[in-house]
Amino acid sequence: MxxxxxxxxxxxxxxxxxxxxxxxxxxxxPGSITVVAVDDDDRVAVTRQWIYTHAARQWRLPAGAIDAVDVDPRAAAERELAEETGVRAVRWEPVAQVNGADSFTNHVDHVFLATGLTLGTPSREAAEADMDVHWVPMRKALELVADGGIRHAGSVCGLLAVGIRREATDRW
Structure with a gap:
């Protein structure tokens, strides 16, 4: 081992x-989290940064590991969203759980919808120094998924899940 x-x-x-x-x-x-953070103007926080394992800058939602200090996946989601974007949310809703590579790992990505947002200052780790945060209309984020511009599994799952829920309730 x-x-x-x-x-x-x-x-x-x-x-x-x-x-x-x-x-x-x-x-x-220990797993990870991904956050679909949607503001009052129906824009989604989308990050762009260099991802070493894919040797490219990638679009993705705020995401990160569940650390030993996190009491549960939601606590990790709150911490990661604040660290990466400076955003804090009033409302949190579990959206999905993604098993990215079942035959390879037990890894689970817990996906949350965060709303009731307040903007603040990020406190990124050194490895995130190149991260940019963009506020993208929800429809544009879904187009990025459809066009292959967003490939991170938790991000794809989260955006599609929120988009499908909105379509079902006519919340566009």
């Missing part, structure tokens, strides 16, 4: 469905 500050890589002895003994390699993660 290899442990890092963010995850563990494990090798488990298993019995496969066909009865054969094998070793299953997988990543164990």
């Amino acid at each position: 290899r442990t890092t500050p963010w995850f563990e890589v494990r090798e488990d002895n298993v019995v496969r469905p066909d009865g054969v003994h094998d070793v299953y390699h997988h990543v164990v993660s």
